[in-house]
Amino acid sequence: AQSVSQHNHHVILSEAASLELGCNYSYGGTVNLFWYVQYPGQHLQLLLKYFSGDPLVKGIKGFEAEFIKSKFSFNLRKPSVQWSDTAEYFCAVPRADSGGYQKVTFGTGTKLQVIP
């Protein structure tokens, strides 16, 4: 069964610090990978996605993630965080079932707190 591990549960950074959030997955099929973000009081939304091609994908608000197949990883990065990046971040991977890949498995989330 597909699984997703996010090892950092709570990260506290000062503004302008660099960010890297870890995501590892176990998955045997076609790899699509996602990062979702949930800002305080807002709905969960897609931050970026990897389907194929360039393993370095760029998302909104200066975030990027690198798919490293050999390490089963899809870590999220941002060179310089801002206070407005305070949010919870979820890594997700599709899961196979009888209907194909209609569902996804979400990681347990990483809460990022950026201190001004």
Next chain:
Amino acid sequence: DVKVTQSSRYLVKRTGEKVFLECVQDMDHENMFWYRQDPGLGLRLIYFSYDVKMKEKGDIPEGYSVSREKKERFSLILESASTNQTSMYLCASRLPGGGNIQYFGAGTRLSVL
């Protein structure tokens, strides 16, 4: 923009009450989902509907049921609410073939006393 609307942001119910959580999407998506979100556990799938009147149990369906009579509306039902169902409930929709991207509502924070 896709819009997924959950009828209530906050709900307080008593143990044993029947609770309805409503979700409406405006993009004609076939697939809809109900999750619960708990600290440290991430999102766990309760039920999934792949089309009108079609539903499938997710990972934690016990104590819940769902209804999908119309394409745009997916309801989650707690037949007899219990305190361990206190949680944040998220509804999502997805367009098949849409790259498996899900679109979420703002969530309903349910407290069962």
